Amino acid sequence: MTLLSISQVRRRFGDVVALDGVSLDIEEGEFFALLGPSGCGKTTLLRILAGFETADEGTVLLSGNDLTRVPAHQRPINLMFQSYALFPHLSVAGNIAYGLQRERLAKPEIRQRVAEVLERVGLAHAAKRRPQQLSGGQRQRVALARAIVKRPRLLLLDEPHSALDRKVRAEMQLWLKELQHEVGITFVVVTHDQEEAMSMADRIAVLNHGAVEQVADPVTLYGSPTTHFVADFIGANNFFEGKATASGLNTSDFGQLPARAGAVAEGSKAFLAVRPEQVTLNGGALSGRVLDVSFYGGLSRVAVSVDQRDTPVLVHQHGAPRVAPGDTVGLGWAAEDAVLVRP
Template sequence: MTAGAKTLVEIAGATKRFGPVTAVDVLSLDIRENEFFALLGPSGCGKTTLLRMIAGFEQPDVGRILLDGRDITAVRPNRRPINMMFQSYALFPHLSVYDNIAYGLEMEGVRGAALKQRVDEALAMVRLEEFGRRRPHLLSGGQRQRVALARALIKRPRLLLLDEPLAALDKKLRGQMQLELKRLQHDTGITFLVVTHDQEEALAMADRIALLEAGKIAQLGSPRALYERPASRFVADFIGVMNFFEGRLAALAGGRAEIEVDGLGRLWAETEDLDGAAVGGPVTLAVRPERVRLSVAPAGAAGQNALSGTVVGVAYLGQDLIVHIGLPGQPAPLVARLGSGSHIADDLVEGAAVRCDWPPNDSRILLV
């Protein structure tokens, strides 16, 4: 995405209700030109309804949708310079790859050499030059997805909508296609808007993410911002894995907070802003598993954020180890992630006494 790019799509106070259910609740956001934008959230959060409103398949009860500054709220789907790739791909089984891709242009009256040139360019773009005469049932899942992408991109839309585009693929192929989608978006310069419930998918592909909760935006920002600086417990819990410690704010001064946690004593965090926090009030300290440092230490822990615990489980994931550590007074174990080649990996067995700690600047304070 180009820095300072202008707004392509503006959602202005959109609300959509289905009977007593409010699917999208007075939601406003902008999507920029040449941006890979993700709508992320759990089932029922409103992301697909919002996508369908942008496509024109649903009308907002309140609010407007603008494209290039023009109000398209009442414009029919086929009159919008927008294309959509569905999760099912919706390829015509009786047509070849070439004819599937050509179909949209043929409906617009493009014929002959102009049609062939456009289709050949689209096949090259998705690296399927040798598959033009095959039928969809002879292709792999990833190849069928590329055909659907080529068919959607060949009409050169201002905006491409993708509804759970990788859901039907296995894990390894999803990883490959994430990079492929990112490449295609960069090469074409077309704005991509993807709907997904998979936070890893959104983190890997998007320039910006809008995380939705109950029809509202819980947080909007870059993948790094949502991961490193979650604005709420919901965001911190939905994006990746997070350890939470419930406690009370014991002190707040000089950009540092002290939190009193039952059974553990005081934990520390560096914080830029805690508007609304009051000393003695409830807060949650959050820390990512990869920020937790482990050492085998039967003796008591000492120092800031240093805790003594016992290994209650270890999961081997190839290059990583996920270690679960029981801590005094905590209802859930602390989760730590470290490389499987770590010099202490062999010592991390169930029942082992360990010391865990993390720097205060790796903690995040969330208001309860």
């Protein structure tokens, strides 16, 4: 069931178009990610959902109710800020209880709900500590606990892991996903980190220059991108330019290259995108010379120079490298492993 419906939302800041007709439907209980580079409009959209920004055009419906003129404090939505915005003079329990106290709930109910959420996020032992006595991961948990204790219909998260180091970030991503399933609240997270979005979200909207490029689950986004931007932004890819045909791509430099049908009409300008792990070095449509080989334990990365091509073709092989710089190799891939995308 659709919880949040965003229709043709536009927002300008002077000459800058932050959002250009964004439309999205987000399901109840879904973990939804807004993914894109800096300046693509994702944080502006999040602030419009929270009520901190007003759209120039378009509507935002929550369970069919128009939120356009509902002030932020009256929306059943919570926003967890990128900085966490914890009160340094309050204890962990005090930070979590603050919103409930503002709603003038009875003290016994506040104590009960704070205790429940502290247990849920694993911080019952730290209830009396101040934020400066906590690690980065613990401060994030306090911020999340403060948000979910009010039991919002929708929780918005703005770059929730940006302040954490790599190891803690990976742990918190897993924990956050588990928490979302446990509490059953719909999460919308803004991130520029593709790995974070791919590992956490049920579905992802990829934004570029204020517009939605594609909405899909992580597997579809990786394996079947529809545009050059999405194919380039999500993971590594090798691109070849030409005209779409029934069996792949017709190029001026390399002739016919195999690919499965994509989101491009036959005869139209297109790019063939093939992932490095799908390219083999045992013959195929192309040939080239190995420029560089890098070994990363379980993975070898090979760069191959091909005549008439400005950038090398990247190949990923499992295990130790089986070629060396200077070797001449063939390059190939199965048609089903390459996709045609729009420019």
